[in-house]
């Protein structure tokens with residue numbers, strides 16, 4: 001049975017409605033990858049592997065594991081999955097080209113290690129090659145490696161960039177459909193489908209740099225982040241780190257009710273959207289029910 005060289009799915013020629021379909025017997029890519037690569041068109045993908053199945057398969061492979069996620073998709077849920085990986089592993093923060101220019105990488109890495117109790121953290125960007133040699137050295141040392149992480153975190157992009165492959169890369173979720181064994185200079189590599197069950201909203205793909213917005217919210221105003229809202233009975237200062245597509249506005253409005261106390265130097269994380277940094281302690285009111293409060297990953301900690 002041949003496999004699609006873009007997404008790993010087994011090719012089939014009979015059923016247009018099922019995954020792996022292509023009308024051409026000698027095709028290298030399935031029709032879905034062909035359309036993604038040539039027309040940026042996504043055929044809806046119904047046959048996605050569950051997070052548990054992906055995790056079980058990763059642990060059975062028992063090879064050195066790179067777990068990729070970008071800064072706006074770094075949260076407890078993602079780290080919970082990382083913690084369930086039993087292989088030797090490293091966390092790779094991807095897409096560092098979109099990080100705000102004033103962010104010091106060394107501080108960010110130290111904070112991530114401390115806040116999420118992660119031993120090893122590397123950084124990578126396929127746009128400017130940052131972190132390339134560290135990852136390549138580790139791959140050469142380990143010989144059998146695997147790249148996993150949330151969908152759209154840049155796994156297939158990294159493999160194409162470092163190992164000169166032609167995997168399908170797209171801005172849609174669940175592009176890679178199955179475990180994909182590859183080789184490069186004697187190194188055995190697996191591309192892996194992305195974890196996808198932690199996303200309450202369609203993940204947003206940032207094309208541009210994250211542009212932190214400093215905001216002082218007056219007590220008579222409510223901040224809207226898409227349809228989530230937040231206010232305070234006192235004036236409160238914060239810095240917003242969100243995907244550029246997230247709609248942010250403030251208006252005079254009815255105050256939401258749920259009270260949340262945020263300690264000084266903390267981030268209020270809204271999974272798959274981004275986070276808000278609070279330098280000072282704040283008492284806010286909100287309608288947000290899916291959130292995490294963490295010691296900030298972007299601030300200096302004495």
Ligand SMILES: Nc1nc2c(ncn2[C@@H]2O[C@H](COP(=O)(O)OP(=O)(O)OP(=O)(O)O)[C@@H](O)[C@H]2O)c(=O)[nH]1
Nearest residue numbers: 125126151152153154155156157170174175176194
């Ligand atoms: N700015 C920036 N964008 C990136 C980088 N790496 C990947 N992307 C973009 O992120 C999107 C997803 O990339 P993929 O490589 O398909 O992600 P994936 O992790 O393989 O996704 P799945 O196969 O769905 O699990 C694409 O639009 C890429 O162009 C990077 O280093 N910087």
Ligand SMILES: [Mg+2]
Nearest residue numbers: 155156175176
């Ligand atoms: Mg992929």
